[in-house]
Amino acid sequence: MAQKKASLKVLAAHLGLTVSTVSRALNGYSDINEQTRARVKRAADELGYRPNQTARRLSLGAPETICYLMPHDANVLAQPFVAQLLQGLSDVLTKRNWDLLIGNAESYKDELSLIDRLVKSGRVGGFVVSRPLVNDPRIRLMQDLKCPFVVHGRTGSCADYAWYDVDGEAAVVTAVDHLVELGHEKIAFIGAPNQYQFSQDRLCGYQRALVENGLSEVPGYVQTADFSDEGGEVAAGMLLDLPEPPTAIICATDSMAFGALAALRSQGFAPGEDVSVIGYDGLSFGAHTNPPLTTMVQPQAHAGRRLGDMLLSVIDGEDPKKHQELQKAYLVQRKSDGPLRRKEVKPTVSVREETHET
Amino acid sequence: MAQKKASLKVLAAHLGLTVSTVSRALNGYSDINEQTRARVKRAADELGYRPNQTARRLSLGAPETICYLMPHDANVLAQPFVAQLLQGLSDVLTKRNWDLLIGNAESYKDELSLIDRLVKSGRVGGFVVSRPLVNDPRIRLMQDLKCPFVVHGRTGSCADYAWYDVDGEAAVVTAVDHLVELGHEKIAFIGAPNQYQFSQDRLCGYQRALVENGLSEVPGYVQTADFSDEGGEVAAGMLLDLPEPPTAIICATDSMAFGALAALRSQGFAPGEDVSVIGYDGLSFGAHTNPPLTTMVQPQAHAGRRLGDMLLSVIDGEDPKKHQELQKAYLVQRKSDGPLRRKEVKPTVSVREETHET
DNA sequence: CTGAAAGCGCTTACAG
DNA sequence: CTGAAAGCGCTTACAG
Numbered sequence: 135m136a137q138k139k140a141s142l143k144v145l146a147a148h149l150g151l152t153v154s155t156v157s158r159a160l161n162g163y164s165d166i167n168e169q170t171r172a173r174v175k176r177a178a179d180e181l182g183y184r185p186n187q188t189a190r191r192l193s194l195g196a197p198e199t200i201c202y203l204m205p206h207d208a209n210v211l212a213q214p215f216v217a218q219l220l221q222g223l224s225d226v227l228t229k230r231n232w233d234l235l236i237g238n239a240e241s242y243k244d245e246l247s248l249i250d251r252l253v254k255s256g257r258v259g260g261f262v263v264s265r266p267l268v269n270d271p272r273i274r275l276m277q278d279l280k281c282p283f284v285v286h287g288r289t290g291s292c293a294d295y296a297w298y299d300v301d302g303e304a305a306v307v308t309a310v311d312h313l314v315e316l317g318h319e320k321i322a323f324i325g326a327p328n329q330y331q332f333s334q335d336r337l338c339g340y341q342r343a344l345v346e347n348g349l350s351e352v353p354g355y356v357q358t359a360d361f362s363d364e365g366g367e368v369a370a371g372m373l374l375d376l377p378e379p380p381t382a383i384i385c386a387t388d389s390m391a392f393g394a395l396a397a398l399r400s401q402g403f404a405p406g407e408d409v410s411v412i413g414y415d416g417l418s419f420g421a422h423t424n425p426p427l428t429t430m431v432q433p434q435a436h437a438g439r440r441l442g443d444m445l446l447s448v449i450d451g452e453d454p455k456k457h458q459e460l461q462k463a464y465l466v467q468r469k470s471d472g473p474l475r476r477k478e479v480k481p482t483v484s485v486r487e488e489t490h491e492t
Numbered sequence: 493m494a495q496k497k498a499s500l501k502v503l504a505a506h507l508g509l510t511v512s513t514v515s516r517a518l519n520g521y522s523d524i525n526e527q528t529r530a531r532v533k534r535a536a537d538e539l540g541y542r543p544n545q546t547a548r549r550l551s552l553g554a555p556e557t558i559c560y561l562m563p564h565d566a567n568v569l570a571q572p573f574v575a576q577l578l579q580g581l582s583d584v585l586t587k588r589n590w591d592l593l594i595g596n597a598e599s600y601k602d603e604l605s606l607i608d609r610l611v612k613s614g615r616v617g618g619f620v621v622s623r624p625l626v627n628d629p630r631i632r633l634m635q636d637l638k639c640p641f642v643v644h645g646r647t648g649s650c651a652d653y654a655w656y657d658v659d660g661e662a663a664v665v666t667a668v669d670h671l672v673e674l675g676h677e678k679i680a681f682i683g684a685p686n687q688y689q690f691s692q693d694r695l696c697g698y699q700r701a702l703v704e705n706g707l708s709e710v711p712g713y714v715q716t717a718d719f720s721d722e723g724g725e726v727a728a729g730m731l732l733d734l735p736e737p738p739t740a741i742i743c744a745t746d747s748m749a750f751g752a753l754a755a756l757r758s759q760g761f762a763p764g765e766d767v768s769v770i771g772y773d774g775l776s777f778g779a780h781t782n783p784p785l786t787t788m789v790q791p792q793a794h795a796g797r798r799l800g801d802m803l804l805s806v807i808d809g810e811d812p813k814k815h816q817e818l819q820k821a822y823l824v825q826r827k828s829d830g831p832l833r834r835k836e837v838k839p840t841v842s843v844r845e846e847t848h849e850t
Numbered sequence: 851c852t853g854a855a856a857g858c859g860c861t862t863a864c865a866g
Numbered sequence: 867c868t869g870a871a872a873g874c875g876c877t878t879a880c881a882g
Contacts, residue, residue, distance in 0.1 A: 158878085186875050188549050188614055189875035193875080235591050238578070254541075419777050421754075547859035614875090857879105865870080
């Protein structure tokens with residue numbers, strides 16, 4: 135077993151050199167005799183020396199650490215992207231020997247003070263923030279603090295900072311166009327809470343696509359729900375209770391679409407036949423719903439790595455405006471969409487009970 | 493806006509005191525005049541002073557940071573518990589002003605060197621490790637390094653360290669008993685890769701329950717698959733191809749159960765009627781499968797907080813053996829289980845195509 | 851090419 | 867009750 139603490143001092147004593155020579159040898163300074171450097175490196179290996187990062191960072195005046203701000207607003211379980219994002223971020227940071235910190239607060243207010251503390255206490259050199267609000271106080275704070283950051287998503291005005299996003303507006307246009315091609319005209323939309331920019335984007339896509347397809351918006355066809363399946367179920371229920379229920383429903387998230395499918399089935403409609411449903415996210419789990427969910431897939435396998443690269447670039451002093459990346463979502467057709475049934479849609483099957491969690 | 497750097501030195505100069513007095517005033521030392529302390533605190537507030545944690549930690553010789561080792565073995569997306577766990581951990585740590593670091597490696601080998609580096613470089617004072625192997629080299633390493641840790645799960649010999657686990661053996665016994673009550677005798681088991689201790693535990697539960705119910709193990713009734721739905725689907729397919737296919741299948745994870753449901757449907761069996769399926773995890777998403785999945789629910793809402801509390805206690809010097817906690821899983825019945833059909837099970841429905849992701 | 855020294859921003863015995 | 871000083875383990879000008 136290696137003995138407890140292998141510091142520069144110990145190494146230096148062991149080698150009959152000074153701390154400063156050892157440090158420079160290890161850090162690749164060119165003014166060190168190559169023979170000396172080799173001796174130092176070997177000794178460092180033998181003693182299992184690992185430079186104390188705390189001391190190093192204090193000396194450098196750089197925390198070499200970035201923080202991922204965990205989404206706290208909604209059910210975290212409905213956000214399977216988090217683990218994947220963290221892996222990608224971590225991959226990028228580990229190569230530089232930087233650390234990835236988790237920032238977690240219970241409210242936006244707490245989150246602001248967390249950010250302030252992390253920056254002013256010198257613990258963090260940059261942030262990644264997901265799913266921003268239309269007008270996001272966290273972003274304003276980080277700008278005030280002049281702390282580098284990159285946004286996973288965008289806000290209303292996103293010209294001045296680095297971001298990585300998927301084009302939600304275009305994606306929903308794609309979904310509407312697809313439904314129109316299938317003959318649908320009564321197309322409804324279940325949106326996410328409107329404080330989120332992505333909710334706005336997706337809603338805009340819906341509205342724009344209606345116009346482009348010469349359809350007019352039917353009162354009551356736009357519902358808003360929280361991210362959960364229950365939210366989607368309730369909202370879909372409202373749609374079905376309308377005097378003229380829609381023949382197709384687009385949901386702003388897959389979770390909500392799961393709920394919409396449940397609502398349809400429990401009222402005796404066959405999703406994908408009587409009423410089409412299209413989700414948004416591309417959760418792999420959607421392959422297992424009843425019927426399997428047609429959805430707009432977000433290509434987010436690389437989001438974490440891209441965000442990490444962008445943030446490191448910004449920290450290195452590059453212009454954040456040069457790091458803005460918009461990805462496209464694409465339609466994956468499973469079984470929850472289908473051609474319009476020309477006859478009037480009425481529940482024909484007997485109403486089945488579906489089990490849901492309490 | 494607060495001016496850039498409010499250090500102890502700046503504060504002290506501002507107040508006409510020394511750094512050491514200011515430091516002690518802020519840190520609640522009793523030998524400070526209360527009036528002075530009040531002055532200092534007010535000034536600190538006004539200047540937006542936040543103690544530099546890097547310096548503090550260097551001085552204290554304690555990183556005040558713990559690391560969560562991300563599972564890297566399987567599809568991270570199939571591990572929705574990660575985000576929840578991180579939140580719980582973070583909650584506990586934030587209160588103490590400790591940091592939560594993410595450790596991520598691509599292999600166990602890399603992970604070992606990561607652990608070594610994090611400990612020896614003084615960046616981390618403890619670890620949380622999930623889903624241990626039967627004989628886990630990470631645990632041995634942390635023990636060798638004398639670095640505090642807590643295990644989310646257990647290994648074969650778990651007497652000497654702190655852990656938090658759900659009793660997988662008991663859970664599967666519950667599942668088998670339930671199926672036996674429903675009249676099933678031909679009960680199969682799809683296990684997870686056997687290097688994981690939890691796989692062993694759940695398999696043991698299956699075998700023990702068979703014995704306790706006077707059933708004998710049928711050759712081919714135990715399949716092993718990776719965590720994915722595809723794995724479960726393939727394994728279930730093998731079971732159905734047996735000369736005497738089972739009438740009930742228990743899966744070691746919900747993901748695998750999703751695949752098993754798909755396999756059954758694609759071969760024309762009605763899950764929950766022709767063949768019962770019980771999963772393990774309690775993913776809320778299981779309410780949306782076809783049919784909704786009956787499953788053993790792990791109560792893991794508090795896992796993160798408990799693990800955090802335990803780790804902090806161990807770091808504080810408490811005996812790890814005193815921090816071992818075994819939770820019970822419970823059965824949530826949805827629609828994928830049902831009474832044994834006494835007649836011979838044959839696919840009667842025409843074979844339907846199910847869509848899966850590529 | 852190597853060494854002696856100052857400094858990063860804290861904490862904490864030790865004086866007075 | 868407050869101050870002067872040493873130390874945590876590094877980095878990095880500055881000498882020689």
